[in-house]
Amino acid sequence: MSFLLFCWLAAAVVASPLDFHQEGSLQVPLTQAGPGYRATENTTAKQGWFDPRLNGGRFLDFTTKKYGEPLNIIISGLSDPFVLTDFGFRYYTKSLGYSEECLGLHYGNLHDADLGDGDGRKTELFLARQYYFPVWGTCWESLAGGHHFRAWKQNGTMANSGAWFIGASKEYDSSKRHTIVPNGYNIGRDWLVERAVKGGRYKGRWWKAEVEWRSDLIEEGKKGVNHGIAQDGRIAILTVIRL
Numbered sequence: 001m002s003f004l005l006f007c008w009l010a011a012a013v014v015a016s017p018l019d020f021h022q023e024g025s026l027q028v029p030l031t032q033a034g035p036g037y038r039a040t041e042n043t044t045a046k047q048g049w050f051d052p053r054l055n056g057g058r059f060l061d062f063t064t065k066k067y068g069e070p071l072n073i074i075i076s077g078l079s080d081p082f083v084l085t086d087f088g089f090r091y092y093t094k095s096l097g098y099s100e101e102c103l104g105l106h107y108g109n110l111h112d113a114d115l116g117d118g119d120g121r122k123t124e125l126f127l128a129r130q131y132y133f134p135v136w137g138t139c140w141e142s143l144a145g146g147h148h149f150r151a152w153k154q155n156g157t158m159a160n161s162g163a164w165f166i167g168a169s170k171e172y173d174s175s176k177r178h179t180i181v182p183n184g185y186n187i188g189r190d191w192l193v194e195r196a197v198k199g200g201r202y203k204g205r206w207w208k209a210e211v212e213w214r215s216d217l218i219e220e221g222k223k224g225v226n227h228g229i230a231q232d233g234r235i236a237i238l239t240v241i242r243l
């Protein structure tokens with residue numbers, strides 16, 4: 001409770017979203033199709049993403065020993081190279097209406113995911129929450145609930161696509177300990193995808209995404225899904241284009 005109070009107070013003082021001042025690296029990771037990918041191996045063409053299942057991964061993260069949350073969005077490695085950097089990705093997600101966690105402080109469990117890129121299970125790199133203008137920022141979302149996502153990068157040597165794998169969902173407020181609302185995985189995914197496709201800007205950079213829907217990557221239903229909330233088996237592949 002004292003943490004939440006601190007969060008509120010600090011937000012009131014700052015009263016504006018956090019800004020990024022340093023310039024990010026604009027390097028695009030080189031793509032190497034690893035030995036597990038003979039079928040798709042093509043070192044001349046950049047591959048937008050690799051199916052994690054081909055190399056021991058899966059489209060559910062590891063929330064607990066038994067359950068996971070769906071990785072329901074991929075931002076393809078064929079996207080704007082800026083968006084594929086850590087810095088650029090944060091920047092881009094602000095254009096979608098997310099912000100970082102309350103003042104960059106993390107609470108809650110970190111999730112692992114196995115993207116089949118040779119890294120095995122790795123911890124999420126990034127968690128963002130819906131941004132509520134104007135004062136409380138993401139601290140408000142922390143209390144009120146709303147949209148959020150976790151992201152991992154597919155850049156192990158076995159499948160170095162540079163793609164972002166995202167688990168998006170909508171959750172209840174903190175009194176319910178941030179559990180997911182009914183149908184919250186599909187709702188959270190659609191919220192992000194709708195905004196990405198519509199297009200938007202942040203600080204003078206404009207983007208718009210193309211979406212390809214896939215229903216052959218994860219089985220629909222609630223088997224193995226955290227909180228027993230069914231998902232519809234659809235995964236959105238976004239290619240984000242800088243305008």
Ligand SMILES: *[C@@H]1O[C@H](CO)[C@@H](O)[C@H](O)[C@H]1NC(C)=O
Nearest residue numbers: 039040041042043044045046
């Ligand atoms: C690799 O991709 C390039 C560019 O898309 C294509 O021209 C070439 O035929 C592909 N090679 C193989 C072996 O699939």
Ligand SMILES: *[C@@H]1O[C@H](CO)[C@@H](O)[C@H](O)[C@H]1NC(C)=O
Nearest residue numbers: 085086125153154155156157
């Ligand atoms: C993969 O990406 C993350 C985030 O950008 C970075 O910290 C890590 O060093 C990268 N791994 C490799 C092998 O490049």
